[in-house]
Amino acid sequence: MKPHIFYVVCAAQRSGSFLLCEALKNTGLAGVPEEYFLNGEGWEDGEWARRHGVTSRPAFLRLVLEKGTTPNGVFGTKIMWNYFHKMLESLRELPEYEGMDAPELMATLFSHPHYIWMLRRDKVRQAVSWAKAGQTDMYAWHKGEKLKPKQEPAFDFTLIDNLHKLILEGEAGWRNFFEACGVRPVQIVYEELVEAYEKTAIGILEYLNVTLPENLVFGERQLQKQADAVNEEWVERYTRMKQAGKRT
Numbered sequence: 001m002k003p004h005i006f007y008v009v010c011a012a013q014r015s016g017s018f019l020l021c022e023a024l025k026n027t028g029l030a031g032v033p034e035e036y037f038l039n040g041e042g043w044e045d046g047e048w049a050r051r052h053g054v055t056s057r058p059a060f061l062r063l064v065l066e067k068g069t070t071p072n073g074v075f076g077t078k079i080m081w082n083y084f085h086k087m088l089e090s091l092r093e094l095p096e097y098e099g100m101d102a103p104e105l106m107a108t109l110f111s112h113p114h115y116i117w118m119l120r121r122d123k124v125r126q127a128v129s130w131a132k133a134g135q136t137d138m139y140a141w142h143k144g145e146k147l148k149p150k151q152e153p154a155f156d157f158t159l160i161d162n163l164h165k166l167i168l169e170g171e172a173g174w175r176n177f178f179e180a181c182g183v184r185p186v187q188i189v190y191e192e193l194v195e196a197y198e199k200t201a202i203g204i205l206e207y208l209n210v211t212l213p214e215n216l217v218f219g220e221r222q223l224q225k226q227a228d229a230v231n232e233e234w235v236e237r238y239t240r241m242k243q244a245g246k247r248t
Helices: 017-025 047-051 057-067 081-091 102-109 123-136 157-181 190-195 197-207 229-247
Strands: 005-011 074-080 114-119 186-189
Touching (some): 005 157, 017 190, 017 197, 102 157, 114 157, 123 229, 157 229, 186 197
Parallel strands (some): 005 074, 005 114, 114 186
């Protein structure tokens, strides 16, 4: 079905967007929000495009709209701040988007989308999670999966500190974008989502004006919690070193 409701989940890494998108997908009514524009450029040359026989950028965009839409006509996607501008630059290479600023381009591409802003209160834990995932190349795994880390993670104060700054920059970037669009996004906080998984997803469906069945049945949750004792140890070490640095 051709989509008639569009939304974009806007986030920075490790904010809880995987969990939010799983909840939305598990409704069966909220599109299929994935990071379709992850590479920023050259999407039509990627494995996903090749698997579907796509060889051009316009065909890739049509594929995204097809795969990201549920039968009720709701389309969803997820975009991270750190590649948002590269994504826009790639889209501006197409004649129909040439010269457009970010708000106009997004409004044209996704027919004036709703914006859902995923945030995490604890930025230190977010940065630690990002540092660990970046080293292991394990950003999410599901029940029954046996993943092997690319390498064993090692505490790195500078890496965590830089990622903490990138998280703050990403939040500021999205805030400026929303102001430029003249919109007030729905804000979802990770710490609240964890406690109200289904309630949060239903609230978003209501915000999108999606018709709900009388007895909505969610799909099975598959995402596994990744934080462990290593995360907690890194949080404590980073906080200690950061405070000591401020004192000196």
